[in-house]
Amino acid sequence: MTEIASEPQLGPAFASGPCSLHGRVEDFGCHECGARRTAICGILDDEQIVEMGRMMTQKWIEPGQFVVLEGDPGNHAYTVTEGVIKVFKSLVDGRVQITGFLLPGDFLGMPSRGQFMYSAEAVIRSRLCVFPRRPLQELFDSSPGLEKRLLEIVNDELTLAQDHMLLLGRRTADERVACFLLEFAGRFARAGWPVNPLTLPVGRGDIADYLGLSLETVSRSFSRLKKTGVLSLPNKRQVVILDKERLDELGGRA
Amino acid sequence: MTEIASEPQLGPAFASGPCSLHGRVEDFGCHECGARRTAICGILDDEQIVEMGRMMTQKWIEPGQFVVLEGDPGNHAYTVTEGVIKVFKSLVDGRVQITGFLLPGDFLGMPSRGQFMYSAEAVIRSRLCVFPRRPLQELFDSSPGLEKRLLEIVNDELTLAQDHMLLLGRRTADERVACFLLEFAGRFARAGWPVNPLTLPVGRGDIADYLGLSLETVSRSFSRLKKTGVLSLPNKRQVVILDKERLDELGGRA
DNA sequence: CGAGGTGTTGAATCACGTCAATCTATGTGG
DNA sequence: CCACATAGATTGACGTGATTCAACACCTCG
Secondary structure, eight states: OOSOOOOOSSOOOOOOSSOSTTOBOSOOSOGGGTOOOSTTTTTSOHHHHHHHHHHOEEEEEOTTOEEEOTTOBOOEEEEEEESOEEEEEEOTTSOEEEEEEEOTTBEEOOOBTTBOSSEEEESSSEEEEEEEHHHHHHHHHHOHHHHHHHHHHHHHHHHHHHHHHHHHHHOOHHHHHHHHHHHHHHHHHHHTOOOSSEEOSSOHHHHHHHHTSOHHHHHHHHHHHHHTTSEEEEETTEEEESOHHHHHHHHTOO | OOSOOOOOSSOOOOOOSSOOTTOBOSOOSOGGGTOOOSHHHHHSOHHHHHHHHHHOEEEEEOTTOEEEOTTOBOOEEEEEEESOEEEEEEOTTSOEEEEEEEOTTBEEOOOBTTBOSSEEEESSOEEEEEEEHHHHHHHHHHOHHHHHHHHHHHHHHHHHHHHHHHHHHHOOHHHHHHHHHHHHHHHHHHHTOOOSSEEOSSOHHHHHHHHTSOHHHHHHHHHHHHHTTSEEEEETTEEEESOHHHHHHHHTOO
């Protein structure tokens, strides 16, 4: 369960570009994972990379298991190396809003006032690198360039969060689904994964919780996009984009 | 218009605590404005404070005027010293989502990849301190503690953004309005301003654009809260909180 | 007094949610 | 191999909360 086994469901990524939730570090100098080259790693010297490798441990987590719970003290930071993690907030009565999905290469671990203000849970079997806070913080303290980069990352996160607020507050169901597909197509493309057909890493329910809709509305929206020839759906988890122009139009990149 | 005149509509603030959009700096060492004491200023030495004062200029802007437009190069940073600024994103067809309101003491000025990814516009006559990017950046570079503080601020912003996503995606109209009132009551209290009655700094339309609702729905929600004895509304801009418990319940701090 | 900006209210409509039935794919055991 | 169970997705019928459109009330200002 915490073995360093194989059978990756969504392989290691070395994506560059914009972040998913809480900072795409692309690879956190996690040299045990075989992931080295990135914006952050470019800043660290070899010795520091080795140091990160030393403080780090790896673990596998099963679908439904939590990485962090809202309110947890931020004693660890994580990078995802395989799988999919959903980050979300919830209300007492069970309503949930997913604020982002973490894919391989993404970073999780900026607590606010010593606490995580959100929960994170594995969607599928996932592999994480775990860094204890204390030595990680020391590394950051000793490398101002790294701290600067982290600011940039969190700032990019904020930009994405603002985009998502616009989506949640003002877009229609079809537009939301189109945005979702474009977002994942973009992230997959940057990671070098196949984009057409696009293999959705999450089910309808999680898409709904991400887009602020009901599961049924998401399903209907998919059907509508299929009927109007924008998409085809070979199976539940795969999407072929037939009319990219129309999809962009719905996604309203503006 | 750019005079350092009087008639403040919402006076200088020295609030502490959580940030509004893009970093409450509480006071940016902007010593010309008479604002000195804050978390950030505690980090700067006297010489640096004087330096900030030297590079800074002040200006007044009128309601409806823009501070920044989406896409602007981030050549300046700003702190609000009087008034109210709305920060928002919009779609081509005119739909708008306000992502935050800036009150006195709040900071605006973290571009992403050299561009502001949002627009900011004065809601009422407002006073700003304007800092040219270059020397400000140099100041940050020379003070690692300051950079660290900035990271903390942006991270707090992100936490607020996630809360707002939950609101936009999953809360009912009444809950959204309750959250709005609680948020502003909190910010006002921290700034030392009267909270009961609470003087709303913005109109129904802007509240609607912040909460992802229509203007009419916001109005109806206010009426409903009034009819059920949660609030009384002496006039359009004032709110008396009668049943704080019920309001908290609606706001669902969880 | 009337004009214009802002907020409220009502009536009709609609997009989305809810509930429930059905379908499909996958897996299990006899 | 088939019967059966299970989980996820789809679809339909229906209900409802929020939007839209429109009328009206209120306040300030010329």
